[in-house]
Amino acid sequence: MSWKYLDDVLLRLSKNSTLLGKYWIATVLLLRLVVLTVFGESVWSDEQREFTCNTKQPGCENVCFNTFAPVSNVRMWGLQILAVSVPGALYFVYVMHVKRYFNYLISLVSENDKVKTSDLSTAANERVRTANKRWKVLTNHIFSRMLIECVFIMLQYTVYFYRWTVPQVFRCQVWPCPHTVDCFISRPQEKTVFFRYMYVISAFSILLSIGELLYI
Secondary structure, three states: OOOHHHHHHHHHHHOOOOHHHHHHHHHHHHHHHHHHHHHHHHHOOOOOOOOEEOOOOOOHHHHHHHHHOOOOHHHHHHHHHHHHHHHHHHHHHHHHHHHHHHHHHHHHHHHOOOOOHHHHHHHHHHHHHHHHHHHHHHHHHHHHHHHHHHHHHHHHHHHOOOOOOOOOEEEEOOOOOOOOEEEEOOOHHHHHHHHHHHHHHHHHHHHHHHHHHHHO
8 A cells, every 4th residue: 555645745734733743743743653664554454364163154254354354443543644644634725825825915015016015914814814714724724634534443442343442253143043152363462552542543533633632
């Protein structure tokens, strides 16, 4: 999975963020994106290949795996990273629009030798009004990413039946399995550590967002 464009957007966004906003971006890039790319994909790379059940019934093992993992963990966390980055990308587009607008005003003033005092006052008022609107947009951006974080925490808690600890054995009783079968998960402890780690990082990101909101 290539994250080059997301890296560029987040790094550009950091230039127009508060100090806590920069910490949040560092959290997304280092503690989420890098960890997921370097470690997460390798931990779950054998997720289906090493999922074995003590039955030879055709289709039973696949159905049990779909019950155990309805959604790929890595794909869901990748989607989470993209989703929490969308409000920031929209805010970045807005900031760039505002900067171009003021550069346009400055160019008009510099080209006109006879600028009225009223025109300068109007331009100053417009700058203050736009600055206030920018803080409002930033506040909405923070609220949005906090909401997205909460949604994905709830998804992680509800989609996967184990919720907090990946079991060593999954007891499956679904059709076409003829009876209750035992399915064995590879490296459950390692997956449990990573599973809990994503909970912690999501909570930490929410705390950073709350801190930035209070700072604003």
